[in-house]
Amino acid sequence: GAVVSQHPSWVICKSGTSVKIECRSLDFQATTMFWYRQFPKQSLMLMATSNEGSKATYEQGVEKDKFLINHASLTLSTLTVTSAHPEDSSFYICSARLNTEAFFGQGTRLTVV
Amino acid sequence: QKEVEQNSGPLSVPEGAIASLNCTYSDRGSQSFFWYRQYSGKSPELIMFIYSNGDKEDGRFTAQLNKASQYVSLLIRDSQPSDSATYLCASGGGADGLTFGKGTHLIIQP
Numbered sequence: 001g002a003v004v005s006q007h008p009s010w011v012i013c014k015s016g017t018s019v020k021i022e023c024r025s026l027d028f029q030a031t032t033m034f035w036y037r038q039f040p041k042q043s044l045m046l047m048a049t050s051n052e053g054s055k056a057t058y059e060q061g062v063e064k065d066k067f068l069i070n071h072a073s074l075t076l077s078t079l080t081v082t083s084a085h086p087e088d089s090s091f092y093i094c095s096a097r098l099n100t101e102a103f104f105g106q107g108t109r110l111t112v113v
Numbered sequence: 114q115k116e117v118e119q120n121s122g123p124l125s126v127p128e129g130a131i132a133s134l135n136c137t138y139s140d141r142g143s144q145s146f147f148w149y150r151q152y153s154g155k156s157p158e159l160i161m162f163i164y165s166n167g168d169k170e171d172g173r174f175t176a177q178l179n180k181a182s183q184y185v186s187l188l189i190r191d192s193q194p195s196d197s198a199t200y201l202c203a204s205g206g207g208a209d210g211l212t213f214g215k216g217t218h219l220i221i222q223p
Contacts, residue, residue: 006156034210043201044157046210093156095210100145100162102211107156 002028002098006105013084013112021079021108023094029074030096035067038091038107050077084112115140119202119214127222132189134217136202139183143204146178147211148187151199160200161187192221 003026013019023033031052036044048069049057056069068080081088089112094105116139126132138146145164149157163169163176163185175188185204189196199218205211 032208036210036213043213043215044211046212049208049210091154100164101159102147102205104156104158109154 002026002096002101002103004094004096004103004105006094006108008108009106010109011111013110015085015112016083018080018082019084019110021081021092021094021110023077023079023096023105025075025096025098025103028096028098030077030098031074032097033071033077034095034097034102035069035077035079036093036095038093044093048079050079052077081110084110086112088112115143115204115212117202117204117212117214119200119217121215122218123220124217125220125222126192128192128194130192132192132196132219132221134187134189134200134202134219136185136187136214137183138185138202138204138212140204140212141180141183143212145205146176146185147203147205148174148176148185149201149203149213150196151201151216153199157201189219194221194223197221 005024033050035047050071052071058064071077093107147162148160151157161176169176173190177186199216201216202214203211
């Protein structure tokens with residue numbers, strides 16, 4: 001299947017700092033990518049839809065000014081968690097669709113201390 | 114609000130038996146349904162997707178869809194200890210992201 005690469009796989013940051021997570025489609029072009037967040041023992045919750053060349057679409061309750069999404073090319077979307085707080089600690093996962101299938105990145109474990 | 118419901122389990126099944134995982138969804142407009150397996154601390158991996166009413170088989174896995182009842186299931190035959198994981202049911206399609214259930218924790222007992 002297609003490969004979606006996410007980096008970094010884990011990151012620890014201090015409260016108040018910003019963290020950037022990258023999501024790349026390695027062998028296909030993705031005009032749309034999706035960002036999910038998963039808290040412990042919870043399911044994946046869609047945060048936003050990243051669209052190449054246009055603004056991201058955020059789900060209800062997700063602060064667009066806190067979670068900045070940039071989709072500058074057909075193979076790269078980035079999520080920046082700004083002014084991170086301990087409650088932002090979570091597993092962040094990106095996804096890209098190829099035809100009918102959604103392929104997921106490896107996920108990024110963010111811990112804010 | 115689109116919702117996907119799953120029993121969180123844990124569901125314990127003896128090795129070699131059939132594991133049956135169930136899922137219901139609220140959005141009658143949903144067209145596509147997916148089953149993902151997620152190991153602890155890892156990203157989900159796709160097992161199967163199904164669009165049409167009826168059964169779809171792939172190796173030891175069979176997905177079943179009943180749109181009238183808004184019900185999706187996954188059967189795992191000849192269960193192996195390596196099948197122990199959380200199984201996520203999801204609906205979605207087209208340009209939309211997926212709506213996931215909370216997942217069913219499956220334990221295959223050797």
